[in-house]
Amino acid sequence: MEKKILLSESEMPRHWYNIIAHMPNQPAPPMDPSTGQPAAPEKLARIFAPQLLEQEMGQGGAYIEIPEEVFDTYRIWRPAPLIRATELEKLLDTPAKIYYKYEGVSPAGSHKPNTAIPQVYYNKLNGIKRIATETGAGQWGTSIAFATQRFGLESIIYMVKVSYEQKPYRKAMMEMWGGKVIPSPSTTTACGRAMLAEDPDSNGSLGGAISEALEDTLSREDTRYCLGSVLNHVALHQTIVGEESIKQMEKAGDYPDIVIGCAGGGSNLAGIAFPYIRENMLSARKTEIIAVEPTACPTLTKGTYTYDFGDVAQLTPQLKMYTLGSKFMPAGIHAGGLRYHGMSPLVSQLYHEGYMKAEAYNQLECFEAAAMFVRTEGILPAPESSHAIKAAIVQALKAKEEGTSKTILFNLSGHGHFDIASYEKYFQGELIAYEHPEAEIAKSLGR
Ligand SMILES: *Cc1c(COP(=O)(O)O)cnc(C)c1O
16 A cells, blocks of 8 residues: 555646535525625625635536646645555554545645635736735745745735744744734734723734734725635635545545544635535535534534624624634634634534534643654644544544444644644643633623
8 A cells, every 4th residue: 555645747636626516505695794684795895806706605616627827836735645644553553544635745834825826816817916814823824925925916914913922933934925924913903903902912813813904905905805714715725635635545545434624714624525525415425524623712512603703803794604702712722723713604504514523622632642643654733733633543543442444534734843832832741621611602602
């Protein structure tokens, strides 16, 4: 058995998969709270490129061709390898086969350039000169800086303050690619100043940084906004991951019984899972899909399915999604990319309708899984990705207990080279098994 399964360029998927075309129930539209009606396309056009809005609304059929310039950029690191975790299997002494799709090979070190590249490309086609965005742990900002550099645009990145202070190398990397990085909350925007007035020592939050990037966008005609997760067009671009993995699994002569992804806003999970959900819907396959989140930010497992804002200042349209409330302040856990109060509306609906399950683990169990992984497979995972590893290990041990041979596939969404400080804390025993108190969640949801 080949350990690393690579496709040749001619075998790479040439399309993204638009799951909306196959969903039996069409997604609920984004709502404009000022009118109580679905958000007007003209308003959204001030924020997003028209091609991205079409994709957002699920137009264009089930398969969307990847533009040539985007494909050319993907080729720097794609196809991303599919690897059989034989050493981890041996350690667990499991009859299960464990495969992982490794997205850490991109220039930014995660799956996020899969969508940063097409988002910036479509904006460039429309003559846009500048992209405003936010970043939590720094992965998305790095991806946007890389993409804007590649296509000759400027970028301004509002970075959640706690990460800005904890991750100076992420910031340096964004600046290397020409990005302008501002800690959020900042004094640059009115909503940033309001957040500082409320709490001068605020750590910032992803929702808050989104508010700042949106206000910046609306203040300049040459600027558009890009979001790294949650939205339908982001999920669409990420499906390259799952489509590629189907071809690679085929080459390995295998097919997964279980597909796992960690879930912050839901994009890397959507990316690996949607093509398999299609196979479940259309080809009577029965692959089990598992979303994994931190107990510190348990959106699917403890949240409510309702219309909510995507940001603290409530500037975004309302999306129908699982949410912990737009003012939810997650603890400063180390998987920064999983600290978002909401969830992709597509992932939310598919979860609600029973197409996938969800599990939550605390950061200690996840770092423990990451330590097992780096010592067997050699790759240091991002703390976000370690949630998927934990769930894969749980499934592999369950297979062992039941004496069944299961094929497990998980998305290793990124590497952890910028997270060494967190790993150091873990190995020194300084991390705690944080679980967000039920009462706090209920308060945030206004229950
Ligand atoms: C951003 C990020 C995530 C979480 O975002 P999703 O949209 O849920 O995928 C997970 N893993 C890594 C490495 C990330 O950078």
